[in-house]
Amino acid sequence: MIPDPSAPAPTVRRKPLLAVLLAPLFMALIAVSVINVALTAIGEGLGADSSGLQWVLSGYALAFGVLLVPAGRIGDATGRRRMLIIGIGIFTLGSLLSGLAPNVEVLNISRILQGVGSGLLNPQSVGLIQQHFRGQARARAFAALATTVAVATAVGPVIGGLLIQLLGPELGWRWMFLMNVPIGIAAIIGAFKLIPDDRVRTRTRPDLDPVGAGLLTLAILGIMLPFLERGASVLVWLSLPAGLIVLGLWWAWEQRYKRAGRPPMVDTAIFSQQAFRNGIVIISVYFLGATSIWIIVPLFLQMHLGHTALEASLMGLPSSIAAAFSSQLGGRHVLRLGRKMVIVGFGIAFVGLLCTTILAGFVDAGWVAFWWLAVPLTLMGLSQGLTISPNQTLTLNSVDPRFGGVAGGILQLGQRTGAAVGTAMIPGIIFSLTEGGHSWLEAFTIAMVIIMALTLVAMGVAFADRARETSAPGAL
Structure with missing residues (x-):
C-alpha cells in the first residue's frame, strides 16, 4: 500500500x-x-x-x-x-x-x-x-x-x-x-x-515531469542571472526576456501534461487559490525592497561614514531580536487575526523605514551617533515577525498538504527572486546616483523612498486579501 x-x-x-x-x-x-x-x-x-x-x-x-x-x-x-x-x-x-x-x-x-x-x-x-x-x-x-x-x-x-x-x-x-x-x-x-x-x-x-522541471529551471536561470551579476552585459540582460518566454512555455507544458492525464511538476490549478496567489505577491514585493535594507545601511556606514564591517554588522542585532520575539507573537495569533496582522506588520515597517531615512540625515551631519540608526531598524525586525511567518502560514493553509513541498518551494522562490532583484536593483540605484554626482545622503534617501513605496504596494495586496477573508471567513 x-x-x-x-x-x-x-x-x-x-x-x-x-x-x-x-x-x-x-x-x-x-x-x-x-x-x-x-x-x-x-x-x-x-x-x-x-x-x-x-x-x-x-x-x-x-x-x-x-x-x-x-x-x-x-x-x-x-x-x-x-x-x-x-x-x-x-x-x-x-x-x-x-x-x-x-x-x-x-x-x-x-x-x-x-x-x-x-x-x-x-x-x-x-x-x-x-x-x-x-x-x-x-x-x-x-x-x-x-x-x-x-x-x-x-x-x-x-x-x-x-x-x-x-x-x-x-x-x-x-x-x-x-x-x-x-x-x-x-x-x-x-x-x-x-x-x-x-x-x-x-x-x-x-x-x-522532467520536461517541466527542465523548462522551469531554464526560466529561473534566465530571469535571475542578470540580477546576480554586477555590471551585467547587454547579452546577459537578454536572458531576462528569454527566461520569461520559457516561463510561458513551461506554463503551457504543465497544463498540457495534466490534460494528458499525467501528474505535472506543478499543478497550475494551485494558483486558482486566491489566498495562495496573494501570498506569493505579498512576500515577493516585500522581499524586493526589505532585504536590500541590510545591504544599503552597511554601505552607507562603511563606504560613506568609514565605520568597520563589525560595527555595521552589529546594527542588525536588535532588529533580529525583535524579529525573533514578534515571530512568536505572530505564530500565536495569526489564525485569529489573519491578514490584519500582516497589514499591521507592513505599517510598522513603513514607520521604521521613514524614521531610518530621517535619522540618516542627522547621522550624516554628525549630530547623533551612528548607532542610533539601530532604533528605527529594530522596527523592521518587529515587522518581519508579523509579516513573513504569518504570510507563510496563511498562504500555505490554502494548499493541500500533499503538495506542501511544491507550494513551499514556489513561495520560497518568490522570496528568493524578489530578494535577488531587490539586492541588485536598490544598491545599483545608489551607486548610479553617487557616481552621477549626487551625495551619499541623497542617494540613500531616494533608495529608501523606493523601498517605502514597495512596502506600500505589498500592504495594498494584503488589504485586498483581507477583503477576501472578510467576504469568505472560512478561507482562513
Whole structure:
C-alpha cells in the first residue's frame, strides 16, 4: 500500500522533529549571511578579483533558486525525509570543500554545491511542517522557522567578524564554512532517528515531469542571472526576456501534461487559490525592497561614514531580536487575526523605514551617533515577525498538504527572486546616483523612498486579501 504523504504520523515527536528541521535551515541561512563580511578576507587569501568573488555569492543563489520547486515536487512524490537527508549531505560536503578550497574556482564550485544542498532541503522542511503539524501547532512551527531565519541572519555576520578577528583573515573565513560540517552530520543523524520514513513505494517509477522541471529551471536561470551579476552585459540582460518566454512555455507544458492525464511538476490549478496567489505577491514585493535594507545601511556606514564591517554588522542585532520575539507573537495569533496582522506588520515597517531615512540625515551631519540608526531598524525586525511567518502560514493553509513541498518551494522562490532583484536593483540605484554626482545622503534617501513605496504596494495586496477573508471567513 502506498503511504499518503499528507497524513501526519500519530507517533511523531513534534518538538524534536522541528529541531531537526530547523538545524539545517539555520546552517544554510548562516552560509548566506556570514559571507557578506568575508569577501575581503577571501579575496586576499585566494588572490581573487571582484568577478571571482561575485560568483561566491551568485553561484550559491542561482543553484538554490533553480532547485526549490523541482526539489519540492520530488520530495512530495517520492518521500521528503530522503530528499532532506540528501540535501543536508550535499550542503555539508560543499561546506567542507569550501573551507579547504585552494583557489577561488574550487570555492565557487563548492558554493554551488552548498546552493544545491540548500535548494534540496528547504522545500522538504516546509513540506514536513505541513505534513506533521496542523492548525495552531503549524502556526507555531512556522513562527519557530521565522525565528530561526531572524537569528541566523543576525548572528551570521557577527560570527564571521569574530572568526576573522580571532583566527585571522586566512583561517577565519575557512572556519565560517567548516563549522557547518559537525552541524550537518548531527542533522543527518537526527533526521534518521526522528523523522518518520515517508518513502513512497510503487512498482513503477514515479512520473516527475522532467520536461517541466527542465523548462522551469531554464526560466529561473534566465530571469535571475542578470540580477546576480554586477555590471551585467547587454547579452546577459537578454536572458531576462528569454527566461520569461520559457516561463510561458513551461506554463503551457504543465497544463498540457495534466490534460494528458499525467501528474505535472506543478499543478497550475494551485494558483486558482486566491489566498495562495496573494501570498506569493505579498512576500515577493516585500522581499524586493526589505532585504536590500541590510545591504544599503552597511554601505552607507562603511563606504560613506568609514565605520568597520563589525560595527555595521552589529546594527542588525536588535532588529533580529525583535524579529525573533514578534515571530512568536505572530505564530500565536495569526489564525485569529489573519491578514490584519500582516497589514499591521507592513505599517510598522513603513514607520521604521521613514524614521531610518530621517535619522540618516542627522547621522550624516554628525549630530547623533551612528548607532542610533539601530532604533528605527529594530522596527523592521518587529515587522518581519508579523509579516513573513504569518504570510507563510496563511498562504500555505490554502494548499493541500500533499503538495506542501511544491507550494513551499514556489513561495520560497518568490522570496528568493524578489530578494535577488531587490539586492541588485536598490544598491545599483545608489551607486548610479553617487557616481552621477549626487551625495551619499541623497542617494540613500531616494533608495529608501523606493523601498517605502514597495512596502506600500505589498500592504495594498494584503488589504485586498483581507477583503477576501472578510467576504469568505472560512478561507482562513
